[in-house]
Amino acid sequence: MNIGQVANHSGVNAKTIRYYESIGLIPEASRTGSGYRSYGGKDVDLLRFIHHSRNLGFSVKDVGRLLDLWRDQNRASADVKALALSHIAEVDRKIDELQKIRDTLTHLSQRCHGDDRPDCPILEELAGETEDG
Amino acid sequence: MNIGQVANHSGVNAKTIRYYESIGLIPEASRTGSGYRSYGGKDVDLLRFIHHSRNLGFSVKDVGRLLDLWRDQNRASADVKALALSHIAEVDRKIDELQKIRDTLTHLSQRCHGDDRPDCPILEELAGETEDG
DNA sequence: CTTGACCTTCCAGTTTCTGGAACCTTTATC
DNA sequence: GATAAAGGTTCCAGAAACTGGAAGGTCAAG
Numbered sequence: 567m568n569i570g571q572v573a574n575h576s577g578v579n580a581k582t583i584r585y586y587e588s589i590g591l592i593p594e595a596s597r598t599g600s601g602y603r604s605y606g607g608k609d610v611d612l613l614r615f616i617h618h619s620r621n622l623g624f625s626v627k628d629v630g631r632l633l634d635l636w637r638d639q640n641r642a643s644a645d646v647k648a649l650a651l652s653h654i655a656e657v658d659r660k661i662d663e664l665q666k667i668r669d670t671l672t673h674l675s676q677r678c679h680g681d682d683r684p685d686c687p688i689l690e691e692l693a694g695e696t697e698d699g
Numbered sequence: 700m701n702i703g704q705v706a707n708h709s710g711v712n713a714k715t716i717r718y719y720e721s722i723g724l725i726p727e728a729s730r731t732g733s734g735y736r737s738y739g740g741k742d743v744d745l746l747r748f749i750h751h752s753r754n755l756g757f758s759v760k761d762v763g764r765l766l767d768l769w770r771d772q773n774r775a776s777a778d779v780k781a782l783a784l785s786h787i788a789e790v791d792r793k794i795d796e797l798q799k800i801r802d803t804l805t806h807l808s809q810r811c812h813g814d815d816r817p818d819c820p821i822l823e824e825l826a827g828e829t830e831d832g
Numbered sequence: 833c834t835t836g837a838c839c840t841t842c843c844a845g846t847t848t849c850t851g852g853a854a855c856c857t858t859t860a861t862c
Numbered sequence: 863g864a865t866a867a868a869g870g871t872t873c874c875a876g877a878a879a880c881t882g883g884a885a886g887g888t889c890a891a892g
Contacts, residue, residue: 678779
């Protein structure tokens with residue numbers, strides 16, 4: 567399989583596959599006589615795993631850790647779970663932050679009449695003294 | 700005021716202030732004889748506005764737009780509101796995405812016994828066929 | 833033989849800063 | 863006056879995770 571094929575089957579962009587190879591997330595692909603990268607079914611599995619992991623928001627670094635665990639037949643599921651829980655905590659933190667932002671913005675927008683007059687509580691708030699949010 | 704002072708009063712890091720100047724978000728500061736940047740109360744207001752806007756998740760580009768509106772005495776509040784609403788929509792989109800991720804991860808983690816045995820539904824899911832999420 | 837799709841490498845840009853090096857100015861202290 | 867600490871200056875590089883584009887080689891079809 568050429569890189570385009572494996573990209574189609576795995577859902578990972580060809581350019582991104584080369585990038586993953588360059589940073590060492592995936593091993594270097596073997597090459598054809600003319601220099602084209604050559605892939606097999608295992609590579610599709612690997613890239614699918616990566617794709618799913620990235621879709622769940624794991625960093626590339628964490629994906630590397632997950633891959634190590636995946637390949638390690640003697641892994642402890644506790645290690646995988648710890649990674650997942652830590653990621654959940656991070657996701658929760660981001661959600662909380664975004665919800666606070668949304669609540670503030672929604673509140674301000676509701677108080678802004680939004681017509682052709684210039685006065686606007688949103689700008690007033692942004693210009694205001696309050697800190698720490 | 701030197702850059703350190705204005706940084707303290709505005710909440711924006713000195714390094715970041717120089718960066719904002721370099722990208723044209725704020726005007727170039729006047730200089731003392733020896734080349735130090737020199738600031739006044741208006742600059743503190745400006746940087747506070749920027750700080751608050753960034754804390755609400757507006758991109759630097761959008762902060763620039765908000766600054767333009769802030770300075771424009773003939774602005775229509777509708778323009779400010781439109782920017783805010785568009786940003787809220789983006790924040791909502793991100794929250795939704797993160798919540799989906801969290802739900803999936805939580806579900807998987809609950810099914811992972813998390814001990815020293817290797818079998819783990821999290822890895823199984825990541826290795827699985829399913830796409831599109 | 834030509835066309836077009838697909839492959840190669842390498843460099844640059846995106847976003848928003850932040851760290852660090854090398855060096856200069858100011859202020860306080862001895 | 864000498865010196866040291868704190869704070870200022872510029873410029874370069876890195877972080878995260880790709881993505882776009884240029885310049886050029888390869889392959890299959892007609």
